[in-house]
Amino acid sequence: MTMFDYGPSSKSRDSGYMPNRGYTPNRGSMPVRSSIPPLGLMAMLLAATIAMFLPVSQAAALKGTAARLFLPGQRQFARARDWTLHQVELLSSARGISERQSLLAEELRRLKSRNCELEAAFALSRLEHDAPPPDGIPLLLAELVPARVLGRQARVFLQRTDLIDRGGNSGLFTGDLAIAGGGALKDEMPQIDQGADGALAVDDLALAGRRVWGRLSEVGPRTASVRRMTDVGFREVAQVAHWDNARWRATARGVLEGTGEPLARMRMVATTEPVSVGDYVLATSVDGAVSAPLIYGCVARVERGAGKTHWDIWIEPAVGPDEPGIVSVLRLSLNPKRAGALDAKEMR
Amino acid sequence: MMKLFLVPAVYVAVVLDTSLGSALDVGLAAPDMLAVVALIWSLTIAPVRGYLVTGVVGFVSDLVSPGRLGADMACYAMVGYLLSLLHTRFGSRRPLVSALWAWPAAAILVMGPAMVRRVMGEVDIHWVALTVRGLSSATYTAAMTLPAVCVAVWINRMRRRRQWV
Numbered sequence: 464m465t466m467f468d469y470g471p472s473s474k475s476r477d478s479g480y481m482p483n484r485g486y487t488p489n490r491g492s493m494p495v496r497s498s499i500p501p502l503g504l505m506a507m508l509l510a511a512t513i514a515m516f517l518p519v520s521q522a523a524a525l526k527g528t529a530a531r532l533f534l535p536g537q538r539q540f541a542r543a544r545d546w547t548l549h550q551v552e553l554l555s556s557a558r559g560i561s562e563r564q565s566l567l568a569e570e571l572r573r574l575k576s577r578n579c580e581l582e583a584a585f586a587l588s589r590l591e592h593d594a595p596p597p598d599g600i601p602l603l604l605a606e607l608v609p610a611r612v613l614g615r616q617a618r619v620f621l622q623r624t625d626l627i628d629r630g631g632n633s634g635l636f637t638g639d640l641a642i643a644g645g646g647a648l649k650d651e652m653p654q655i656d657q658g659a660d661g662a663l664a665v666d667d668l669a670l671a672g673r674r675v676w677g678r679l680s681e682v683g684p685r686t687a688s689v690r691r692m693t694d695v696g697f698r699e700v701a702q703v704a705h706w707d708n709a710r711w712r713a714t715a716r717g718v719l720e721g722t723g724e725p726l727a728r729m730r731m732v733a734t735t736e737p738v739s740v741g742d743y744v745l746a747t748s749v750d751g752a753v754s755a756p757l758i759y760g761c762v763a764r765v766e767r768g769a770g771k772t773h774w775d776i777w778i779e780p781a782v783g784p785d786e787p788g789i790v791s792v793l794r795l796s797l798n799p800k801r802a803g804a805l806d807a808k809e810m811r
Numbered sequence: 812m813m814k815l816f817l818v819p820a821v822y823v824a825v826v827l828d829t830s831l832g833s834a835l836d837v838g839l840a841a842p843d844m845l846a847v848v849a850l851i852w853s854l855t856i857a858p859v860r861g862y863l864v865t866g867v868v869g870f871v872s873d874l875v876s877p878g879r880l881g882a883d884m885a886c887y888a889m890v891g892y893l894l895s896l897l898h899t900r901f902g903s904r905r906p907l908v909s910a911l912w913a914w915p916a917a918a919i920l921v922m923g924p925a926m927v928r929r930v931m932g933e934v935d936i937h938w939v940a941l942t943v944r945g946l947s948s949a950t951y952t953a954a955m956t957l958p959a960v961c962v963a964v965w966i967n968r969m970r971r972r973r974q975w976v
Contacts, residue, residue: 507866507888514873515881522880529874536826544830 576788582672583607583791603752604798607670607791610657613686618654621686652680652688653786659684661792668746668757668793674781675746675759676790689790690721692759692780697721701729701759703776705742711756717776719744719759725784726763729776736774738765744778752795817852821868824848825875840947842955845872846920849887850956853894853916854909855963865891876924878933886923890916906961913956918949 514522584607613621657663659682669676669689677691678699690697701719704711715736717729732738739762746757763779824844835842849868853861869887873880897912922945928934929941936944 501860501892503860503863504888504892507863508885511866511869511881511885511888513881514870514884515879517880525880526874529871533822533825533829533875536822537830540826540830 572788579671579787579789580609580791583609583670600800601752601798602801604796605749605752606794606796608657608661608663608794609789609791610655610661610669610687611789612689612786613654613656617656652690652694653677654686654688655790655792656686657792658682658686662794662796663687663792664794666748667795668749669790670757670793671782671787671790673755673757675757676782676787679792687792691782692719692721692778693723693725693727694721695723697727699759700747702745702747703729703732703736703738703742703762704745704756705739711743711745713745714738714742716747717774719778726777726779727760729762729778730773732774732776734767734772734774738762738774738776740765749793749795753793757793814856817848817864817868820848820851821845821871825871829875837951838947839944840951842951843872843917843921843948845869845875845883846917846952847955847959849891849920850913850916850953851959851963853891854913854956854960855967857891857895859895859899862888862891862895872924878928879931882924882927886920886927889923890919893919906957906964909960909964910953910957913953913960914949917953917956918946921945921949921952 517525655669663679663682665679665682667679669679675692677689677694678697679687680690680696681688692699697720699719700716702713703715703717704713706712715732715738717732720728720730722728729744742762743756744759744762746759749757758781760778760780762776764777766775768775824847828844833841845868849865852868853865857864866884866888869884870880872883872887876883894912894916901908922942925934925941925945929936929938
């Protein structure tokens with residue numbers, strides 16, 4: 464018997480009994496308390512005392528039984544802990560793989576840039592080793608000027624240092640006022656870190672290897688803006704050609720136009736000319752100075768409108784939408800040997 | 812229904828106590844999972860004679876502790892009895908009140924057996940160190956009890972309200 468003995472009447476609702484809480488006292492009539500602890504507690508303490516003085520062997524047997532009882536749970540727990548640690552390890556290794564992947568991506572980007580440089584150098588060496596014209600000395604020399612494409616932050620920095628990418632080619636003179644604003648088109652066009660100080664000029668081609676990325680539209684003292692072949696306002700005569708038996712076979716010429724879309728457009732190619740998807744579009748503006756073909760891109764789509772006499776040709780640029788890190792600007796100059804010979808003739 | 816969870820809870824507590832080692836220790840304080848279970852039981856769902864069950868939990872604690880049997884059993888039974896006495900006297904199982912009772916109860920559960928074993932010469936530790944360690948462990952144990960006590964009290968209230976409705 465406990466010292467709190469609730470009678471049957473105390474379990475009624477009126478007397479304060481609450482379901483699931485049989486211990487709740489009746490405030491109106493407190494249970495009778497005895498100074499003697501309840502029998503259950505006494506029995507429990509007695510059992511504890513007996514257990515305390517159990518012989519060691521019997522206590523050890525009891526503990527051994529308990530240990531065997533809890534052993535499966537401990538094994539399961541150890542297994543779960545190992546599994547969790549393994550998962551954490553996998554997670555951390557996955558993070559490591561991700562970091563390594565980003566490092567490799569960076570390395571790939573660097574190698575691609577390097578590859579572009581090497582392609583440009585190779586193209587240059589081919590230009591140098593090309594067969595000379597009949598008189599033995601070419602009139603024009605092509606030179607590749609490497610330049611880095613400036614990112615947005617670099618452009619902002621240059622703007623902060625009050626450098627503008629306009630120069631004498633734009634009709635500017637010392638003392639002219641610089642007015643802020645109106646640079647939306649300039650912001651859209653990528654810029655490179657070479658300008659008039661690198662002897663670059665407007666309309667020089669910007670190359671990524673042998674692929675044409677665009678044309679210089681503005682040349683400042685230290686920087687230049689590049690109008691990509693897909694930008695609005697880009698117009699250039701180009702030639703359709705296909706690669707056949709390790710030789711270029713030119714088919715038709717037309718006008719390449721940037722549309723502001725991912726694909727450029729080629730017009731003025733008569734429907735009598737054979738054009739097919741996959742044909743290459745080559746630059747013609749440097750013919751005579753460069754013997755190796757410079758590629759604008761490939762024909763992606765060819766259509767002919769009803770009653771039209773010209774193809775509608777869409778060109779996929781050879782340089783993708785991502786800006787190349789490093790480009791080469793093709794700069795033409797007079798061959799000094801020819802100039803020297805001319806001077807010598809005049810002297811004679 | 813909640814009483815049915817006591818057996819697996821005790822089992823899990825023993826497994827955690829014997830498998831975790833010092834993983835959950837904070838400084839000198841180490842939680843006593845069986846004490847946590849016993850406290851939650853006593854503070855929330857134990858009936859009038861719940862101290863008998865608490866004593867059994869104490870006996871389980873004896874079985875997985877080094878030294879003689881009985882010390883934990885006696886301390887757990889007494890704590891269970893005292894808590895049921897307090898509940899009866901004050902008639903409340905509010906979370907705040909339970910929180911106030913949890914710390915001294917945890918102190919008895921943690922320090923009582925340790926003191927008994929110190930008196931019987933089973934452990935050789937200075938009384939001051941024992942007291943500091945016991946009090947910090949009791950604080951830790953009581954703190955671990957609180958969230959479960961709050962949830963259990965809330966569940967009990969919901970059930971009671973539903974029954975009366």
